[in-house]
Every structure is written in C-alpha cells, then in structure tokens.
Amino acid sequence: MQSHEVADNGHGADAAARQTRYYVPSPSRWPLVGALALFFLGLGAAFALNGVLIGPWSLAIGAAILVWMLIGWFGDVVRESRAGAYRAREDMSFRWGMGWFIFSEVMFFAAFFGALYYVRVISVPELGDAAHKLLYPDFNPAWPLVTAPGLPAGYQAMGAWGLPALNTAILLTSGATLTWAHWALLAGRRSRLLAGLGATVLLGVLFLLLQAYEYRHAMHELGLTFASGAYGMTFYMMTGFHGLHVLVGTLILAVIWLRVARGDFDARHHFGFEAAAWYWHFVDVVWLLLFVFVYWL
Amino acid sequence: MPPVLPVLLLAVLAPPAVLANQLNLQTPVTSVARDVYDLHTLLLYITIAIVVAVFGVMFYAIVRHRKSAGHQAKQFHENTTVEVIWTVVPLLILVGMAWPATRVVLAQKQTRGEDMTVKVTGYQWKWQYDYLDDGVAFMSHLSTPRDGTLKTAGGPYLLEVDEPLVVPVGQKVRLLLTANDVIHSWWVPAFGVKQDAIPGFVREAWFKADKPGTYRGQCAELCGKDHGYMPIVVEVKPEAEYARWLTAKKAQLAAQADDPAKVWKLDEAVRRGEEVYRKNCVACHMEDGKGVPGTFPALAGGAITTGPVAAHIDIVLNGSRKNAAMAAWGKQLSDTEIATVITYERNAWGNRDGKVVQPKDIKAARGGQA
Amino acid sequence: MATVEDSAHLPHDAHGKPGGWARWVYATNHKDIGTLYLWFAFAMFISGGVMALAIRAELFMPGLQFWQPELFNQLTTLHGLVMVFGAIMPAFTGLANWMLPLMIGAPDMAFARMNNWSFWLLPPAALLLMLSFWVPGGAAAAGWTLYAPLSTQGGMGMDLTIFAIHILGVSSVMGAINIVVTVLNLRAPGMGLMQMPMFAWASLITAYLIIAVMPVLAGVVTMVLTDRHFGTHFFNAAGGGDPVMYQHIFWFFGHPEVYIMALPAFGIVSQVIPTFARKPLFGYASMVYATASIAILSFMVWAHHMFTTGMPATAQLFFMYATMLIAVPTGVKVFNWVATMWEGSMTFETPMLFAIGFVMLFTIGGLSGVILSVAAVDVQLQDSYYVVAHFHYVLVAGALFSLFAAVYYWFPKMTGKMYSEGLGKLHFWWSLLWFNVTFFPMHFLGLAGMPRRIPDYALQFTDFNAISSVGAMMFGLGQLIFFYNMVRSIRHGKEAPQLPWEGANTLEWKIPTPAPYHSFVEAPELKAGDNGVILSMQGGEHH
Ligand code: HEA
Ligand code: HEA
Ligand code: CUA
Ligand SMILES: [Cu+2]
Secondary structure (H helix, E strand, O other), X not given: OOHHHHHOOOOXXXXXXXXXXXXXXXXXXXXXXXXXXXXXXXXXXXXXXXOOOHHHXXXXXXXXXXXXXXXXXHHHHHHHHHOOOOOHHHHHHHHHHHHHHHHHHHHHHHHHHHHHHHHHHHHHHHHOOHHHHHOOOOOOOOOOOOOEOOEOOOOOOOOXXXXXXXHHHHHHHHHHHHXXXXXXXXXXXXXXXXXXXXXXXXXXXXXXXXHHHHHHHHHHOOOOOOOOHHHHHHHHHHHHHHHHHHHHHHHHHHHHHHHHHHOOOOOOOOHHHHHHHHHHHHHHHHHHHHHHHHHHO | OOOHHHHHHXXXXXXXXXXXXXXXXXXXXXXXXXXXXXXXXXXXXHHHHHHHHHHHHHHHHHHHOEHHHOOOXXXXXXXXXXXXXXXXXXXXXXXXXXXXXXXXXXHHOOOOOOOEEEEEEEEOOEEEEEEOOOOEEEEEOEOOOOXXXXXXXXXXXXXXXXXXXXXXXXXXXXXXXXXXXOOEEEEEHHHOEEEEEOEOOOEEEEEOOOOOEEEEEEOOOOOOOOHHHOEEEEEEEOHHHHHHHHHHHHXXXXXXXXXXXXOOOHHHHHHHHHHHHHHHOXXXXXXXXXXXXXXXXXXXXXXXXXXOHHHHHHHHHHOOOOOOOOOOHHXXXXXXXXXXXXXXXXXXXXXXXXXXXXXXXXXXXXXXXX | OOOHHHOOOOOOOOOOOOOOOHHHHOOOOHHHXXXXXXXXXXXXXXXXXXXXXXXXXXXXXXXXXXXXXXXXXXXXXXXXXXXXXXXXXXXXXXXXXXHHHHHHOXXXXXXXXXXXXXXXXXXXXXXXXXXXXXXXXXXXXOOOXXXXXXXXXXXXXXXXXHHHHHHXXXXXXXXXXXXXXXXXXXXXXXXXXXXXXXXXHHHHHHHHHHHHHHHHHHHHHHHHHHHHHOOOOOOOHHHOOOHHXXXXXXXXXXXXXXXXXXXXXXXXXXXHHHHHHOOOOOOHHHHHHHXXXXXXXXXXXXXXHOOOOOOXXXXXXXXXXXXXXXXXXXXXXXXXXXXXXOOOOEOXXXXXXXXXXXXXXXXXXXXXXXXXXXXXXXXXXXXXXXXXXXXHHHHHHHHHHHHHXXXXXXXXXXXXXXXXXXXXXXXXXXXXXHHHHHHHHHHHHHHHOOEOOOOOOOHHHHHHHHXXXXXXXXXXXXXXXXXXXXXXXXXXXXXXXXXXXXXXXXXXXHOOOOOOOOOOOXXXXXXXXXXXXXXXXXXXXXX
C-alpha cells in the first residue's frame, strides 16, 4: 500500500520542490509524556547518586514512561508513514533532520576526543615536566598512562590487537551487511533484505557481548577501572558511550527488521531504514577513531 | 537587622571611602602594571573615539533624517567603497591595538631572572607563602572579624591579614603558584599580577615593586563559600628592613615550632587545639561546632568526633573519601596541630572524651599509611 | 489512491484550533508553541531577575545583610543559568517559532510534534534547577560556568543542575534542528536563501551554533558528574587530568553560546531598523557574510576567558588576535545599521527605540569586550566587575533590549491588538536610564579592583555598589510597565490594522493581522528582494 501514493509526488529534490502542501501532525500527547519521562529520570538520577531512597524508583518510573512514549510516538509515525502522510518534502525534512542530529552526536563525541587529546598532549606531559618536579618528583608521563601523579600503580593498559581488532572487523562487516541489505531493498529482494539486516543485528549483539567480555577482562585481569587515572577514565568513558550507541543502533535495526518483516518500506520509500543505516555507519566511524586513538596509538 | 543607618553613614562619609571612589585602575607600582595602565588608557581613548564617530553619525541621522522633519527616504542599499573602508579601517585600528599589547603580554610572561622565589599555595580560604630560598613558610588568613558588621582588626575592612607576604623593594620576585583544593587566583592590582593557582599544577608569575608600601588584593577566582574572604596583602620593605624581618621571622618560627616529642596535658592541648580550629576549621564546621546542615557536618555530638579516635585521626589526616571539601589536613598541619585540634574537637561543645591525642599518635598514624 | 487529504485514519493536516488546556500541552502549532516559549522565557526572566535583585540587595552596602555567603553564591550561579538558558535562549527560540514560518512562507515548523517536545522539556529542567535550592546543601554554587574542581564539591544541587543542563541541551538541540530544517527545506517558492529576512539568517546560523556546541556542554558536565560520583579524574591532577581542561571544553561551548544570545538579536534589529527608517537594509549580503564570519570565528576564540590560567604566551597571543578580529564583522553590522538609518525617513515607535538603544549599548559592550580581549589588560580585569559590566551591556542592553524590540514590533501580528505606545516609550526610557545607572558604575568597580562573585566588599567600593543596587531595583520595577502593557493590551488593546508599520514589507505583514491559526497551508508563490522584502505574492492559503 505504500508504493502508489508516492507515484503522484515522485521522489527526491524535484518532487519536494513541486509539493505545495506539507504534513503537519495533529496535536499529540507524546511530547508531554516524553518531558515527564526525562523529568523523572533527571530527578531520579540525582537522588539515586546521593543515596536518597526514592531515587531508583523515580528512575524506574521515568524509564517506563520513556519506553511508553517511544512506542507510542514511533507508532504514530509509522502509522502516518503507512497512511502516506510523508511525501517528498517531508522525506527531505527527515533527511536533513537526521543529518543534523548525527552532527550533534559528532560534537558530543568531540568533547571526549578533545579530553583525550588534552590529557595526552597537554596535561600528562605537563605534569611530568621540569617545573612539576616540584610537586611530583617521580612521575613518569608515558602513554598509556599506567601510573598517575597521585594514584597507586597497579593497572595495565588494554592492547589493541586482540579483542578490539576482532571487534573492529565485526563492526566493519556489519557495515557491509547493512549496505548489502540496502541494495536488496532497492532491488526489491525482501528475503535478502531480511537476511542482511538480521546479520547486522546479530553482529551488533556479538560486538556488545565481546565488549562486555573485554570490560570484564580489563577490570579483573588488568585491574583497569573508571578510576584508573587519565587512561582508565578516557578508555571507559569513550568506549562506554560508543557501546551505548551500538546498543541503541542495534535496537533500532531490530525494530527496522520487524517492520520489514511486516511488509513496510519499498525501493523508493524507506527513510526509516536509511536513518538507521546512517546512524549505524556513524557509530562505525566513531569506533574506527576509537580503535586508532584509544586502543592503538 | 544590622544597624543600617550608622553603617551607611560610615560607608558614605568615611574619608577613605570617598577618596577611593576611583574611576580607573589602581596606581601601578611595577613596570608591568604601568604598561597595563598606559595600554588601557590608549584603548580607552581609541574606543571613545569610535563611539563618538559612530554615534555622531547615527545621531546626526536621527536628528536630520526623521520623518517628522520631513525627510524623504533614499532607497540606496549598497556601496562597495564604503563597505571596504569600514572593514579595513577597523582592521588597522586593531593592529594598532595589538602591537603594543603583544609587547606587554611578553613582558608579563618573562618570569625568569628572579632575585627570589616564593611558592604561593591557595587553600580554601587562605594563602600559604613558602620562601623557597630561605625556608620560611607561613599561612596568611583574613583577620577582619567575621560577624557580618563592619568591624576591622586594624586594617581596611576585608583587606587585612594576620601574616602578609613581605618582600624587598626593587627585587624581582618570582611566584610559583599552586592550590590545594580548588582554583584560586592571586591578584594584586597595583602589581598588575593576576594568576590562577591551579590545584595539582604549578603556574608562574612575577613582580618587581618600585616603592615600599602595603599593597592589597583579593582572590579572584570563585573558590566556594568564603571566596570573598581571602585577601592578599603584600608588604614591600626596603632591603635592610626586609632582611631584619626575615631574621626575625625565622627566629619566631623556630621558637613557635612545637617539640614533637612533647606530651600534652588536656587543658593546654584544648587551648592550642582551639587556636588551630579557629584558623582552619571554623569556616565550615562553625564556631559552635554545629556545621552547616546539609553541607558541613556537625562535630558537636558527631559520630566520628564521639566515636573511636582512630577514625577521627583518619579523616583529619587523610581527608574524606566521600567529599573532597574535607581536605587531607595531614599535608598542611603538623603532628602537634592535628593532635591538639582533634583533642579540642573531642572535648568541646559538649563532647566529653577526656583523653588527649598526642603528636606521637599522629606520627604513628602517618607512618602507618606511608 | 491514498493521499493524505482523503485518508480516513489519518488526522487531517489542517486541523482546527483545539480548545482548553489541550491546545497548549499537546500543541503542534508553531504559533502556540512560540507563545508558550515566550511566556516561559518571561517567567524565567522574572525569576532570574528576582535573584539579581537579591544579589543587588546584598551588595547595596558592605557587611552581610541578607544572605550567607553560600546562598549568595547559589543566587549568582542560578541567576546566570536561569537568565542564559531559561530566559534569553528560549525567548529567541520562541520568536523563531512564531515568526520564521510566517517570514519564509512555511505552513509550520518542519517537525511540529518534536517542536512541542523541545518546549515541554524546559519546564522540567527549570523545575530541577529551582528544586535544587531546597535540597540539602542547596543549589549549585560554582558560578554559571560550573568550573571544576569547585563543581566537584557540593551536594545534590550540583547533580540536579547537571541533569537539568542535559535536558536543556536535548531541548535546544531539537529546537535548533527544527529551525535549520525549516529554513532549509520549507521556504516558499521564490524565497531563495539570499532573499531571506536577516532574522531567518540569524536564526539559521544560531541554530547551527547550538547544534555544534550544546552537545559539548553536555559532554563536559557529564565528565564533572563522573568525577563527582564514579571516581574519574578528568579535572584532577592526581589521575593525570587537569582543572583547566574543564575551562577549555566549557568555553569551546561558552563563547559560541554568547553569540547564540547575540546573533538573533542582530537579526531582529536588522528587521526593525529598515522598517522604521523606511529604507532597505544597507549591505544585505555583507550582513549575511558578517554573521557567518562571527559564527565561524566564535569557535576560535574561547580561551580569551582563560587569560589568567597561565597559558603559554603563544596561546595567549593567538586567542587575543582571534578575539580582536571579531570586532571587524561586528563592526560591519553596526555600520550597516547606521547606514540604513542614514538618509532614511525615520519614526521612533517603541520597537525602533529599543533597536537604537540596542545599537548604542551593544556597541559599548562590544568595545569593552575588545578591551578585555587584549590579554595584557584582561589580566587586571578578569573576574572583576568590569567583566560583569561588559556582559550585561551585551546581554541586557543587547539580547534583552532586542527581545523587547521584537515583542513590540510583532505584538500586533501575534495578538491582533496594539500595545500602548505611551507605556512602551515609558518602558524604553525608564529601562535605558536605569540600565546605565545599574551597570555603568560596574566598569569603575572592576577597574578599581572589585572581584566578582563576592557577597561583601571593601569599603572603597560602597558608593558605586549602592548606586548600582538602586538602579537595579528601578530597572526591575520598569519591567512591570512592560508586563502591564502586554497583559492590558492583549485584553483591551485597540484592534491592530493589517499593516501597523508603514515601512514593514516582509512576508509576515502580507497575511491578515492577527496571523491566522494556520498560515500558508498551501505554499505561496513569491517574488522576494533582499532581506525578505516581498515584491509580489500569489496563493498561500490560510485558515
Ligand atoms: C551576548 C553576549 C556577548 C557578546 C556579543 C560578547 C562579545 C564580545 N566579548 Fe564577551 N562576554 C560575554 C558575553 C558576550 N560577549 C559573557 C557572558 C562573558 C562572561 C562570561 C563569564 O565569565 O561569566 C564575556 C566575557 C568576555 C571576555 C572574558 C573576560 C574575562 O573573564 O576576563 C572577553 C575577553 O576577551 C570578551 C570579549 C568579547 C569581545 C571581543 C566581543 C566582541 O564580539 C564584541 C564585538 C563588538 C564591537 C567591537 C562593537 C562594534 C564594532 C565597531 C563599532 C567597529 C569598530 C571597533 C573596533 C575597531 C574595536 N568577553
Ligand atoms: C543572560 C542574561 C542576563 C540578564 C538579563 C541579567 C540581568 C541582570 N543581572 Fe545578571 N548575570 C548574568 C546574565 C544576565 N543578567 C550572568 C551570566 C551572570 C554571571 C553569573 C556568574 O557569575 O556565574 C550575571 C551576574 C550578575 C551579577 C554579578 C553577581 C556576582 O558576581 O556575584 C550581578 C550583580 O549585580 C547581576 C545583576 C543583574 C541585574 C540587576 C539584572 C537586571 O537586568 C534584571 C532585571 C529584571 C528584574 C529585576 C525582574 C523583572 C521584574 C520584576 C520581577 C518586577 C518586580 C521588581 C521589583 C519589585 C523591583 N548579574
Ligand atoms: Cu580563593 Cu576565591
Ligand atoms: Cu567569549
């Protein structure tokens, strides 16, 4: 039922320019519900971190509301999409919107890459320079930093060529399977599409499992924790936020898989699929940077 | 309610207040401060000229080109020539500003070639001065009484300290700045010096005062509750007087130095401990030992102050692991000071321990963790 | 054939005006959401203003009269945060919501539902901030800049503030994405990018800045959070971190942030001055390029807030030169405004008065900024009241005055009523006078050596502080005139004519007044000149 209504509007920039009406959704309760969810989450997190009893409860309530909101909101979007509300110009908006959203994510990661750069190039060498012998006569500022001016030694850095290299291969492969799925979608080959998407989801899950295993190894065998100075904090913060993004990306792809299985999307009309793919590739690229700057160099 | 009227009268009529309603930077007494002063004057004149020129034109238009004066609008909206001019001319003005500014920046950074070096450490909320060449070190605290009224202890309100930094005139003093807890900033306007003291890092600054006198400044970086109460006082003395001060200071410190082997009796330990408490602890735990609810715990009847002494020694010596505000005092206070302040805390405000913590106990506790 | 218009199970896209509270909480209409934003911003302005008055009351004379130092620091911190994130930014977003679709011929914002979420995230964030005053230990007290390691001390209030900032970040990034996409994708045919009103350009570039830097702020406060609770050492030398790193990352956000509060003001003034000078904006293209240059330069100057942290001389000089350079494009804008007035046929209704007030006082604030940018001099002025004077000139007489200009200017379009011109003029002259009484003496205080963020001060600073405090009370009182004027005029104002301003010629003035609930349901065909001046319009259905 999706193929026909786009026919009269066409697709792409020309069609968008010709389209004179734009779909404006009717009033919706989901934004308010979403705001409520974030309120409970924020309040709950602050309370929980300070040992106030209602903190975890508030967090749980917030999370539940958030899930409800996501299901409801995206449900509306899917319904509107199937009803043909989104034509060329709406599609274009979604593309711009997703692009700028990914840009904001890039900047979020940039803050942490900035921090990594700063400790490696500025603060750690400075703490080891001649002037600072006054404070830290014995500090050796080599990277990866396995001691710190004020911390007891007793942890080791993570190597690059074991699990991390394997994980790199997994993520790169998942990017390929996803593109393969996209080609299948464009060619109208649904079962190949499902297979490619499914493989991507499974590779995402595999990545996460391996990363969990890697964390265990780092904590128990290498003694490396969040509190292990400049190395430990950047390692966990950056791979952790990345892992969170992989998790979210995997969930999104899984939802897309379900939608494909249900019969959504066709060769011209599949922004939801593409948005998920863009996101996945973005997460991939972040990983490559992590692999180079956190694990390897 | 404070006595509003007398306070106001004092504030408005007191001669120093009126005289000091100054409109410009403080009178400089170092070459850098003088350079900064002159540079600021130059910038001020340039900016005033820009204001006069731009608003001269604007007000001319406002007066002449108004509808009520019957002026008809002309519809031009572009003119490449003027646009190029008003891009290039400001650029040239800026170059004119940047040129002398660069010189002064480089001078400010010229910290070497010093005659003496003082290490300055910012604490919440006091300064420590450590004469690295002479082995003299002391803390400098605000000495204005802190009861919310305008009493002073003999200097300008809020700008007086118990132990000023004393330096000789005409000598290049290099400062090595660091901090113990949060960022502070050592600022003496007359010297043209403001340098942040960053915990865990060392920063440099320098000054060479031309004129003997007493120069005052304040901590310039928000550093918590008593940020407004950590003044800086520098006494610049003639060479000979400085030498005399230094000798006297050394003697005084030697005399004050506690014999670490001394065994203290309860009442004298409490008396000494109270002094230490007033200097270091009142800011947070308050005069009455009740703290600030929610922020700083009460020591009167507190779990640790009335519990086993080992935990008490631990938190004072090593600080709190939960809250960085409670510092590791072992780094700043001597064994005697820590022993007596703990004794005081365990025997004040209704706490009745009755036992005396001795310096050797602290020494043992330090040894245990080294 | 299933098209949207006849699809049974899809809500019609030109639904009518829902009634009651549901209209506001479930809103997808850009005008309703814009109105919500504006009222919210005004409420926050009052809250932040009351905190400012509490600060000024304490500083009226030396000694501690009203607040303990800890509470004073909390007031200062929350005053800054509430004004920046609660008042000024939402007010600009609200105006963009209201006016952008009308100015470029769009039916609504690109993501109408998400737009509502952007708004409704603000009250929870504000609630978390305000709530923090009542938790043990009180609100955040580390200044609006939340410098580490001071911000790693302190109690739950700091955590609430961090999460509030996260929520505000989500809100403003989504709001900004909406603005960018609306401007890029929903312009009516004939409204090319280089024909857009300056206000649309300013909103577009501002939104770009928001998307680029709000995530960085979210990142850095997250590091504070993990330093506080999870044992990391981002800002602690003991683990190889550095307190100064906080400042670098914060100001990478913070400096663009100040232009986020300035560029929309430039846009507003660029609409108001041509209208009341009855003359096209001078140098439209150079205005666009100047705005873009300011945005780009704003990423390269952040360390001018850090001249006293002890950077190497080369860094000091680089950031000094880059900062000074911003005066050039900003100067271009000022000169263009003056040139727009030149040979015009000016009248001085309230919006024009505020716009002229803006140009004057913003320039003074900009020039004190240039003095601060000279590193050698900034060493004397950093963290003194001179800085407080500088940024209130650009924020109060800049951002806030431009907002007043905008609200008066578009009031008839929004409400269909005229405000009282007499009260508007009174509001302007009153604000102009007391603003200067409040903030001009702060230059002297800073030069003479008074540090900022202190609850009590040495006696030689008494007189100017007293003057400033009186000024602040009177300035605050003056805002009641504004409030009264708005409320009364919405209720009982005269009906506004379709074109209340003789010289107004952008698209929003081509549709009925007040603006119909749904405008441009069908995109109009436009022929537009510079700065959004509409030469001809066809079609464009409203209801
Ligand atoms: C709207 C907000 C806004 C705007 C637009 C600006 C604009 C500028 N600011 Fe300001 N600034 C703040 C808000 C803003 N600032 C805030 C909030 C702080 C303090 C933060 C905190 O610590 O809490 C601050 C602090 C601040 C500092 C740090 C001070 C310190 O802490 O030590 C500096 C230093 O360089 C500075 C510089 C400038 C400059 C050079 C400009 C320039 O953009 C100004 C350019 C404009 C002009 C110059 C006028 C017009 C030009 C002409 C008429 C042309 C001719 C002129 C010349 C040739 C000079 N600002
Ligand atoms: C963004 C915009 C913004 C705005 C609009 C303002 C507006 C005002 N600010 Fe603000 N200010 C900041 C941003 C802003 N400020 C920032 C970022 C800081 C730095 C914080 C920090 O150091 O961390 C700061 C810091 C700051 C300080 C320094 C505090 C310190 O260092 O300790 C002072 C001191 O005077 C001050 C004063 C004022 C005053 C008097 C107003 C006035 O313009 C307010 C006027 C408004 C009202 C008064 C409310 C409305 C009217 C009524 C409610 C009617 C009722 C009134 C009466 C009965 C009188 N501000
Ligand atoms: Cu120390 Cu402010
Ligand atoms: Cu800046």
